[in-house]
Amino acid sequence: MKRIIKFVFKYxxxxxxxxxxxxxxxxxxxxxxxxxxxxFLNLFAKLYFTYKTDKENFGKEDYWQGAxxxxxxxxxxxxDWSIFFRKVLMAKYNATLFYVSYxxxxxxxxxxxSCVFDHGVIDNLGLFKxxxxxxxxxxxxxxxxxxxxxxxxxxxxxxxxxxxxxxx
Numbered sequence: 001m002k003r004i005i006k007f008v009f010k011y012x013x014x015x016x017x018x019x020x021x022x023x024x025x026x027x028x029x030x031x032x033x034x035x036x037x038x039x040f041l042n043l044f045a046k047l048y049f050t051y052k053t054d055k056e057n058f059g060k061e062d063y064w065q066g067a068x069x070x071x072x073x074x075x076x077x078x079x080d081w082s083i084f085f086r087k088v089l090m091a092k093y094n095a096t097l098f099y100v101s102y103x104x105x106x107x108x109x110x111x112x113x114s115c116v117f118d119h120g121v122i123d124n125l126g127l128f129k130x131x132x133x134x135x136x137x138x139x140x141x142x143x144x145x146x147x148x149x150x151x152x153x154x155x156x157x158x159x160x161x162x163x164x165x166x167x168x
Contacts, residue, residue, distance in 0.1 A: 014048040042127040050075045078113050081124040085115035093117035
């Protein structure tokens with residue numbers, strides 16, 4: 001049933017909303033205020049986008065899509081989702097990107113990127129309403145839970161307005 005709802009949304013309402021977001025991202029023209037609300041944006045993304053790693057999607061280890069490219073492809077990994085969220089939320093909610101590197105249980109280097117805004121975090125894993133000072137704790141907890149509590153978190157960054165890493 002969930003797959004049917006996602007399919008119907010993606011090719012009806014989702015296409016209409018994506019055209020509005022596309023116009024906004026290209027021209028910075030006005031969009032309805034409800035479309036900039038994190039809760040609505042999260043719902044839109046969950047129903048419209050599909051998560052795939054860069055290796056599966058592009059055959060590359062890492063490829064950062066811009067917001068328009070993500071909207072066009074409808075497929076991306078955590079940084080692609082977060083870049084899209086940041087672009088839409090930036091003006092109203094003071095959004096930035098938060099980058100975390102860590103080693104998994106096989107001692108392989110992994111990373112995760114989330115979009116952090118005035119009162120929460122949004123990424124491909126969902127929307128979390130939290131205070132900015134608790135951002136690192138929440139993201140670390142999400143990653144460690146994903147690693148079955150055996151991972152080692154060791155570097156974390158935020159991104160400036162040009163998507164360049166700055167030590168947190």
